[in-house]
Every structure is written in C-alpha cells, then in structure tokens.
Amino acid sequence: MNQLIPPFDFQRVVLDPWTTSLDTYGWMALMAFLVMATCGLIGNYLILRRMALVGDAISHSVLPGLAVAYLITDELSLPVMMLGALGAGLLTTVLIEFIHTRSRIKSDAAIGITFCTLFAFGVVLINVFASRVHLDADCVLYGELSYLSRGGDEVAPRPVLIMGGVGLAVAVLIAVFYKELLVSSFDAMLAASLGFAPKFIHLALMAVLSIVIVSAFESVGAILVIAALILPGATAQLLSTRLPVCLWLSVGHAALSAVLGLHLAIWLVCSIAGAVVVSGTGLFVLAWLFGPEGLVVRWHRRAKPLPA
Amino acid sequence: MNLRHGLRAAPFALSVVFPCLFFLAPVLQAARIGDLTETNVLEQATRFFTFQDASLRIALIGCILLGLNCGLLGSFVVVRRLSLVGDTLSHAVLPGIALGFLWNMSKDPVAILIGATVAGALAMLTVTAITRTTRLKEDAAMGLVLSSFYAVGICLLTMFQRLPTGQKSGLDKFLFGQAAAMNGEEVAVLGVTALLSLGFIVVCWRGLVTLSFHREFGESIGLPMGGLHHMVMLLTAFGVVTAMQAVGVVLVSAMLIIPAATAYLLTDRMHRLIIYAAVLGVLTAALGAFCSFLGNNLPTGPFMVLAGAAFFTVAFLVSPKHGWLTRLWRQRSLRVRTGREDTLKAMYRVLEERDWSSEGVTLLELAHWRRETLEEVQARANEVKRAGLVTAEEDGATLHFTPEGLQTAQAIVRNHRLWELYLTNVMQYGSDHVHEDAEKIEHVLGEDLVRQLERRLEFPETDPHGKKIPALRGPDPPAETPAVASGYRP
Numbered sequence: 001m002n003q004l005i006p007p008f009d010f011q012r013v014v015l016d017p018w019t020t021s022l023d024t025y026g027w028m029a030l031m032a033f034l035v036m037a038t039c040g041l042i043g044n045y046l047i048l049r050r051m052a053l054v055g056d057a058i059s060h061s062v063l064p065g066l067a068v069a070y071l072i073t074d075e076l077s078l079p080v081m082m083l084g085a086l087g088a089g090l091l092t093t094v095l096i097e098f099i100h101t102r103s104r105i106k107s108d109a110a111i112g113i114t115f116c117t118l119f120a121f122g123v124v125l126i127n128v129f130a131s132r133v134h135l136d137a138d139c140v141l142y143g144e145l146s147y148l149s150r151g152g153d154e155v156a157p158r159p160v161l162i163m164g165g166v167g168l169a170v171a172v173l174i175a176v177f178y179k180e181l182l183v184s185s186f187d188a189m190l191a192a193s194l195g196f197a198p199k200f201i202h203l204a205l206m207a208v209l210s211i212v213i214v215s216a217f218e219s220v221g222a223i224l225v226i227a228a229l230i231l232p233g234a235t236a237q238l239l240s241t242r243l244p245v246c247l248w249l250s251v252g253h254a255a256l257s258a259v260l261g262l263h264l265a266i267w268l269v270c271s272i273a274g275a276v277v278v279s280g281t282g283l284f285v286l287a288w289l290f291g292p293e294g295l296v297v298r299w300h301r302r303a304k305p306l307p308a
Numbered sequence: 309m310n311l312r313h314g315l316r317a318a319p320f321a322l323s324v325v326f327p328c329l330f331f332l333a334p335v336l337q338a339a340r341i342g343d344l345t346e347t348n349v350l351e352q353a354t355r356f357f358t359f360q361d362a363s364l365r366i367a368l369i370g371c372i373l374l375g376l377n378c379g380l381l382g383s384f385v386v387v388r389r390l391s392l393v394g395d396t397l398s399h400a401v402l403p404g405i406a407l408g409f410l411w412n413m414s415k416d417p418v419a420i421l422i423g424a425t426v427a428g429a430l431a432m433l434t435v436t437a438i439t440r441t442t443r444l445k446e447d448a449a450m451g452l453v454l455s456s457f458y459a460v461g462i463c464l465l466t467m468f469q470r471l472p473t474g475q476k477s478g479l480d481k482f483l484f485g486q487a488a489a490m491n492g493e494e495v496a497v498l499g500v501t502a503l504l505s506l507g508f509i510v511v512c513w514r515g516l517v518t519l520s521f522h523r524e525f526g527e528s529i530g531l532p533m534g535g536l537h538h539m540v541m542l543l544t545a546f547g548v549v550t551a552m553q554a555v556g557v558v559l560v561s562a563m564l565i566i567p568a569a570t571a572y573l574l575t576d577r578m579h580r581l582i583i584y585a586a587v588l589g590v591l592t593a594a595l596g597a598f599c600s601f602l603g604n605n606l607p608t609g610p611f612m613v614l615a616g617a618a619f620f621t622v623a624f625l626v627s628p629k630h631g632w633l634t635r636l637w638r639q640r641s642l643r644v645r646t647g648r649e650d651t652l653k654a655m656y657r658v659l660e661e662r663d664w665s666s667e668g669v670t671l672l673e674l675a676h677w678r679r680e681t682l683e684e685v686q687a688r689a690n691e692v693k694r695a696g697l698v699t700a701e702e703d704g705a706t707l708h709f710t711p712e713g714l715q716t717a718q719a720i721v722r723n724h725r726l727w728e729l730y731l732t733n734v735m736q737y738g739s740d741h742v743h744e745d746a747e748k749i750e751h752v753l754g755e756d757l758v759r760q761l762e763r764r765l766e767f768p769e770t771d772p773h774g775k776k777i778p779a780l781r782g783p784d785p786p787a788e789t790p791a792v793a794s795g796y797r798p
Contacts, residue, residue, distance in 0.1 A: 112394070121614065
C-alpha cells in the first residue's frame with residue numbers, strides 16, 4: 001500500500017508545478033482546462049437535450065474516423081483529422097437514426113450497436129496498420145496529456161493552440177446562436193414554429209461535437225472525453241437553473257478540476273487525464289451534497305418539522 | 309431538404325459500410341500476415357479447426373460459454389430497453405477489477421469477480437440515486453457514472469504500472485480482450501456463470517417474462533419484481549466481468565446487445581428470442597475468436613463485435629419478418645397487386661356501365677375511366693397481361709378477362725360494395741362519404757371478413773348506390789369467359 005500511494009510532499013506536489021517546472025505542468029493544466037471547458041460548454045446542451053449517450057457514441061466512433069484519416073494521408077494534418085471526425089460523427093448520427101427508424105430496434109440498442117461496431121472497426125484498423133496509424137491503444141483508453149512540448153518559434157504547444165482555437169470557436173458559436181440553441185433545446189416545437197429548423201440545428205450540434213471530441217481525443221482518450229462532456233455541465237446544473245449561469249459555472253468547474261487533477265496526478269503518479277476526471281467527479285459529488293437542491297439541504301428540510 | 313437527402317442516402321451508406329466493415333477485416337489482416345509468409349493464414353486456420361492446441365481449446369470453450377451467457381442475459385437487457393446499462397456496467401467495473409487485482413497482486417478470477425461485482429452494483433445504485441435526487445436525467449447520470457468510475461479505474465491501473473509486479477499483470481488485456489490469454493480457471497468461472505444464468509432463467513421464466521413486458525402487472529399479483537430485476541442486473545454484471553477477459557472493457561456491452569438485437573429482428577416470441585440470441589452469441593464469439601487467432605496477437609474483442617455486426621446487418625436487411633429490404637419488397641408487391649386490382653376493377657366497371665353488351669374493353673375506354681393517359685393505361689395492361697389476368701386481341705388495343713381475371717375483378721368490386729354497404733347500413737355513414745374508404749379497404753379484405761360482412765348484411769344484392777354486388781362464385785367456376793360475363797348480366 002505504501003508503495004502504491006506515495007507520501008504527500010508539499011514542495012513536489014503543490015509548489016513545484018507552478019514554480020520550477022511551470023513550463024511542463026503549466027501547459028498540461030492549460031490543456032486540461034481547455035479540454036474540460038470546451039467539452040463542458042457543448043455538454044451543457046447535450047444534457048439539456050438528453051443526448052448524453054449520443055455524445056458517448058460519437059466519442060467512440062471518432063476513432064475509426066481518425067484511423068481512416070491517418071491511412072488516407074500518411075501524416076495527419078489538422079483539416080484531414082477534422083474531416084475524418086466530422087464524417088465519423090455524422091455517420092454515427094445518421095446510422096443510429098436509420099437503424100432505429102427502419103427497424104423495430106429501439107434507440108438505446110441502436111446507439112450501442114452503432115458505436116461498438118465503429119469503435120471495433122477503429123481498433124482493428126489501428127492494430128492492423130500499427131506502422132502507419134500513429135495512435136496507440138493506450139492513448140485511446142487513457143489519453144496522453146504528458147507530451148506537450150513547445151517548438152522553438154511557437155507561442156504555445158500545437159495541441160494547446162488547436163484546442164484553444166476550437167474552444168474559442170465553440171464559445172463564439174454559442175454566443176452567436178444562443179437564442180436558436182436555447183429554444184431548440186428546451187422546446188423543439190416552438191423552435192420549429194419560429195423557423196429555426198431544429199433538425200438542422202441538431203446536425204450542426206453533432207458536427208461541432210465531433211470536432212470538439214476529435215480535438216480533445218488525443219489528450220483524454222475515447223472514454224474520458226465523455227466525462228469531460230458531462231461532468232462540468234451536470235455539476236453546473238446542480239447549482240443553477242439559469243443556462244447562462246450554467247455555462248459560466250461549467251467553465252469554472254473545468255478550471256478547478258484541471259488544477260486539482262494536475263496536483264492529484266503529480267501526487268499519485270497516475271494518468272493525468274484520469275486524475276482530472278476524478279477531481280471533476282469530486283466537485284460533482286460536492287455539488288450533489290451541498291448544492292442549493294443538494295442532499296444535505298434535502299435531509300435538513302426533511303428533519304425540520306413543517307412550519308404550522 | 310438536406311436532411312431528407314441524407315436519410316435517403318443512409319440506406320446505401322449502411323448497406324455499404326456494415327458489410328465492408330466485416331469483409332475488410334479479414335482482408336486487412338491478410339495484408340498484414342502476408343508480410344510474414346503466405347501460408348500462415350492457412351496454417352493458423354487448420355490449427356484452429358483441428359483443435360490441436362490445448363490453450364486454443366480452452367479459449368474457444370471460454371468464448372462459446374461467454375457468447376451463450378451474453379446472449380441469454382442480453383435478451384432481457386435489449387427487450388427492456390436497458391442496452392446502455394451494459395455499457396455503463398462494463399466501464400464502471402474497471403476500478404473493481406483493479407482493486408480485485410490489488411487484493412493479492414495476481415489475476416485471481418474470483419477476487420476480480422467480487423471486486424467488479426461490487427463496483428458494478430455501486431455504479432447502478434449511484435445512477436439510481438442521481439436520477440432520484442437531482443434534476444439530471446438517466447442518460448446524463450449513466451454517462452457520468454460510467455466515465456467517472458472508469459477514470460478512477462484508469463488512475464488505479466496507471467498507479468499499478470509503477471509497481472514491480474504491475475508490468476506483467478496482464479491487466480491491460482482487460483481493455484481490449486485477448487481470448488487466447490484465458491486460462492482454465494477463468495473458463496471455469498465463465499462456465500459457472502453461464503450455468504447460473506441458464507438455471508435462473510429456467511427456474512424464474514414466468515417471472516422474468518412478466519418483468520420484461522409488464523412489470524406493474526407482476527407487482528400487482530405479488531411477484532417479486534424488484535428482486536428479479538436486481539438478480540438480472542447482478543447476473544449481467546457477472547456476465548460482463550467474465551466476458552471482459554476475452555472481449556475487453558469497451559466492447560463487452562456489444563456482446564450483450566448485438567446478438568440479442570439480431571434475435572429481436574428474427575422473432576416475436578420471447579423463448580425463441582432467447583434461444584436465437586444464445587446461438588448467435590456463441591457463433592459471434594467463436595467467429596471473433598477465429599478471426600483474431602488468424603493474426604498475431606490481435607485483440608479478440610473488436611473481431612467479435614465485427615462478426616456480430618455482420619450477423620446483425622444480414623438480419624437487419626433480410627430478416628423474414630422485420631428485415632428492412634423484406635419490408636420494402638413486401639410494400640412493393642402490395643403496390644403492384646393494388647395496381648393490378650385497380651386495372652381489373654376499372655375494366656369491370658367499363659363492362660358494367662355498358663350493361664355487359666360486349667366483352668372487350670379498349671385501352672381508350674380504360675384510359676377514359678381511369679382518367680389516365682394512354683401510355684399509363686398501356687403499362688397497366690401489360691402488367692395484368694403478365695400476371696395472366698387478361699388477354700389482349702391481336703391489335704393489342706382491346707382487352708378480355710381471363711377466368712382468374714374476372715374472378716379477381718368480381719372479388720374486388722364485391723369487397724368495395726360490401727364495405728360501402730357496411731359503412732352506410734351498420735356504421736351509419738352518409739352514402740356519399742364511403743367511397744374513399746372502400747377504395748383502400750377493398751385490397752386488404754380477407755375471405756373470412758367478406759363472409760362475415762355478407763352474413764351481417766344479410767346477403768345483400770345491391771350497394772348503397774344501387775349497383776349490383778357480384779355474387780359469391782359457386783364451387784366450380786365456368787370455364788368460358790363469355791359465359792361467366794353473361795351470367796352476371798343484370
């Protein structure tokens with residue numbers, strides 16, 4: 001057990017990342033924050049639209065999209081990667097819809113069948129063309145936040161720049177199409193009667209989701225990205241019922257869990273992506289217990305006799 | 309508009325992608341093995357089918373058992389719309405597996421099974437607790453639980469990798485699955501689990517079916533629905549954990565869903581569903597194991613899933629009852645039959661208007677009656693000629709009924725008029741509102757229903773519009789068409 005949990009060394013765990021080794025850990029924390037924040041912003045809408053598990057499906061099926069993109073262009077360029085993810089994401093959405101409208105298979109089974117098959121295809125591609133596809137299985141499962149190095153003439157490491165760009169784009173899109181997203185998430189009928197084309201908004205959201213997932217993919221892997229999508233939004237929605245407040249809260253959740261996760265990972269010497277998610281879960285549990293509608297308030301209310 | 313286009317393209321995408329997924333797999337693999345030697349695939353295949361290796365035999369038995377178990381339990385999971393519960397379970401048991409491993413630092417299947425079951429139960433309880441006490445819906449709760457439990461598991465696993473024993477623990481096999489890595493003890497655990505599920509299903513069959521289709525009814529007659537539900541969940545957790553060795557964490561839920569969903573497309577009866585799902589599960593698992601055995605150290609899980617997806621695609625397209633192509637074909641043939649019957653009916657009406665004074669119906673008259681162009685009527689005429697319901701004179705412009713054709717026409721007109729009469733006399737419709745409805749129903753009324761209508765209407769002679777209803781045909785139809793035609797002259 002002592003071997004497993006190293007002693008808590010304040011200097012090493014808390015101070016060093018922000019002083020002596022800022023150049024490595026700073027970028028990691030920033031990257032973790034960007035991933036959690038970008039996913040969290042779009043995740044708010046997924047939760048409202050009850051599509052959390054579609055997010056799950058797309059996060060798995062981005063893998064074959066990436067693998068095929070690698071095979072077509074041997075060296076992965078950004079647009080090809082994005083296109084691959086976009087194709088995979090839209091294919092997933094269309095396949096799920098297709099299976100569930102053209103047969104008696106229910107939507108939950110259709111989701112499961114589609115993403116498992118696509119993911120399996122991706123894994124086979126990676127294994128068979130291991131020499132040409134530079135994605136290893138570990139990266140798919142845990143993600144790799146550790147290798148962020150800055151080229152000589154770059155402002156920031158490339159993944160951080162990409163993630164930052166995508167995050168900014170998502171924020172701008174949400175700001176511009178705020179009204180459309182709001183109405184179609186809460187009342188698809190009203191959105192349709194106002195002329196917002198809810199189906200188009202749905203597909204567009206799926207497309208943006210695929211782009212976000214693929215840019216976060218290499219950092220957190222296929223499964224932890226689901227946590228990044230759901231945790232910030234879910235935590236925020238336990239604390240507030242106003243959508244704008246929720247969006248800001250989920251960014252705050254992202255920042256906190258990135259920093260806490262970094263320290264946790266340095267202390268326990270484990271996967272950083274995993275640790276970020278674990279601390280995000282910790283924050284969720286805190287919100288669940290102590291939020292305005294949390295368990296503690298409920299118990300308290302139940303214990304107190306009703307005013308006469 | 310774009311979306312509709314997308315959906316129309318989807319069938320093609322699906323019918324191309326799924327088979328490609330499957331057929332590509334062996335080809336891709338061959339490409340890699342081809343790098344080594346040409347005969348390797350064949351050699352491996354013969355080794356597979358002659359069952360020479362003891363380890364291979366064990367792995368294969370393991371796969372068959374896990375396919376059986378997953379098929380049995382998956383049926384209940386899919387029917388009850390709990391498909392994604394399997395996914396949640398399979399990810400959420402990861403920390404349990406890690407802790408079970410920590411117990412005595414070895415891959416002890418029993419310790420791992422206990423750890424994983426505890427983690428799985430905890431995960432399902434958390435999902436319930438979140439949906440009961442917060443505003444979050446079930447999908448968000450499941451996604452949240454599966455990914456955060458998984459994250460804890462990943463942290464634990466990466467911590468173990470620092471330990472001296474961790475590197476060779478083989479825990480990484482849990483992530484994508486390696487059937488060949490199974491040992492006798494694990495297969496024994498699989499066997500016990502499969503037996504447990506089988507026994508449980510046989511003993512509690514009635515309760516389980518009630519649970520699957522009408523839980524409230526079961527509760528109202530005092531069956532222990534809650535207990536059965538938890539038992540199914542527990543066995544599913546067992547199934548998932550034991551299958552994980554061969555299929556891997558990420559894809560094990562597919563083994564629950566895909567064979568059962570395939571069976572769901574093949575039958576409507578629960579007992580058949582379970583049998584089909586179990587058989588398909590076994591086939592899927594064995595085929596997956598075979599494919600992965602062909603290559604060198606290929607993960608088993610993805611191949612099993614692709615094999616399952618291939619079976620599913622076939623069932624999805626051509627299942628006799630619920631297949632997509634089957635249904636399209638059925639709709640098409642219904643459309644063709646309706647078209648033929650409409651042509652025959654039009655001919656009958658033309659003759660009737662003429663008081664049966666002559667026998668041939670010209671295309672021009674038909675076109676007049678149907679308010680269609682000559683080309684359209686020509687196509688109709690060709691269609692009924694091909695079906696042997698009508699013959700044409702040499703010039704091709706005048707049509708005569710064959711005996712079957714006349715019978716069909718009479719039956720359709722009878723259906724139409726009986727239905728109109730039923731609607732006016734029994735259902736009290738206005739006689740000017742009944743035609744549209746009868747136009748549709750005339751093609752689908754069966755023999756029995758027609759008899760019943762006749763009895764109900766006391767063998768009527770005329771319809772609400774005063775037209776004669778063609779009488780039921782006698783036991784032997786007259787051979788000569790003209791005779792028949794004149795026989796029905798009013």
